[in-house]
Amino acid sequence: MKTLLTISWRNIWRHPARSSVLLAAIIIGLWAGVMAVGTMNGMIQQRTDHVIDSELTHVQVHHPEFLSEGYSWMYIPDHEKITSWLDDDERVASHTSRVLTDGMLQSPVKTTGIRIRGIDMESENRTTTFHENMVEGDYLDTDMRNPVIIGRRLADEHNLDLGHRIVLTFEDVNNELTSGSFNIAGFFESASADYDKRNVLIRSGDFLALLSDQPVYHEIAMMLENDACASSVASDLNNEFPDIHAQTWSQLSPELNMMVQMGGSMTYIITMIIMIALAFGILNTMLMALFERMRELGMLISIGMSRLRVFTMIMLESVMLSITGAVAGMLLARASLYYFRDTGINLEIFADARGFAEIGFDHIIYPIITPGEYTGILLVVIFITLLASLYPALKAIRINPLEAAKDH
Incomplete structure (x- = not known):
């Protein structure tokens, strides 16, 4: 040879x-x-x-019908028990609870359908990197009353600038139409133009004051120590709490x-x-x-x-x-x-x-x-x-x- x-x-x-x-x-x-x-x-x-890292996280928990229907009254039952369970699970690195609903953004220019996200800044910053997408202005920790941050592309469509006021309209947990006035504190710009045009973020406390007379949350998002554990964590959550629906990022975003x-x-x-x-x-x-x-x-x-x-x-x-x-x-x-x-x-x-x-x-x-x-x-x-x-x-x-x- x-x-x-x-x-x-x-x-x-x-x-x-x-x-x-x-x-x-x-x-x-x-x-x-x-x-x-x-x-x-x-x-x-x-x-x-x-x-x-910035939004979806490894595992999310919702009301079983929230993702398909999106009504604000479809909040997570036993929220405190679930978060306590997550705190005790060594596989979970961090988690955050969000208040979500679809609504309308009204400006002097026009009205646009958007998703309103109420977040807790401290837990959100521990769990995701979304705050790194800020390109101008302040985050939600500003002293401004009822601050809101919106995508730069959405702001351009409405000719909005920092300090301008917008009105957010949505249904509360009793299916009654309600509105709130919010001041633009900052602009964010992510890698997805579609996300920037369809989402606005406000403080969960400000959101709950208009949405419900008690704390309600529509989404719990968590980052894990090892993303390979995502399926097992979601399965354990579904077995432990039968009235919720836990899904991994691959189930939440099949196209990804x-x-x-x-x-x-x-x-x-x-x-x-x-x-x-x-x-x-x-x-x-x-x-x-x-x-x-x-x-x-x-x-x-x-x-x-x-x-x-x-x-x-x-x-x-x-x-x-x-x-x-x-x-x-x-x-x-x-x-x-x-x-x-x-x-x-x-x-x-x-x-x-x-x-x-x-x-x-x-x-x-x-x-x-x-x-x-x-x-x-x-x-x-x-x-x-x-x-x-x-x-x-x-x-x-x-x-x-x-x-x-x-x-x-």
Whole structure:
């Protein structure tokens, strides 16, 4: 085998220019593939982390029908017992309770349907990173009476500025229409334009004063010490408190979960597409080398070299060339990923930052790729190379030594 490896490697470099062109194509192709996969992984990971860390959290608790109906009277029963249970569970890092309802925002310009979120600032800041989205003004800890923070995009639609007054209208727990006047304390800007246009945040105390004569909460959101425990925590909550509905982030946001799952399969799809294109180059190169060496291969067979060894030699040439290019391409990609790990890839050259925000993504992407994905890419390269080399190798073992000598 060592002799075959040596001969195969030397055969590759009989025509340095031709082999170098193919090698360069493989290197560039694999570099582009790994960078594409890493960028896509980075986009998905950043989107997932942002949604979970700033709003969705690992597990949420609601009234069984609240998410489908949204009525303010569908609040969580036994709220104090549930929060006490969470305080005693070592798997739960932190949790926060929210008051939620759908309503209308009225300004001098127009009226817009929104979701009103009443939050407790202390527990919310311990649990989520939403306060980091503030871009102007103060958070809800201001001394202003009835403060509200709204998305910058929603403010632009209503021509609102800091200090302006808006009216929020909604149904209380008795299904009676009520309104409250709130003063704009600050603006936030998240990675999702849709979220910014549809949500306003006020203090839960101010909200409850208008909503109910007793404390009621519609959502308990919690961050866990390990997100792998999300399913077990949700299951335990549902078993312990049958009148509530606890769900993990993947259940609450199936589209986000699907995007995460699809990201893993896209690694292999992108690599397959690139390698199938390169396979034609490998096939062409090996066939050209085969036709040039017909007499030589016929002579090797005639002096006793088994056809199996000839088959193995042709296959080794293809595999060695492809693996060399693949390893070089992945090393180049690894160096590129290391560079962009800190600087990020700015996609504003393709579209405006606000355009990416409209679909819920950041315009600066920090690419990520796992060791398992490197291994998977290398296996795909070997598999496609073997397929591309199969025809030239089979053609080589069918050579008739007498005819090969006569033709040349």
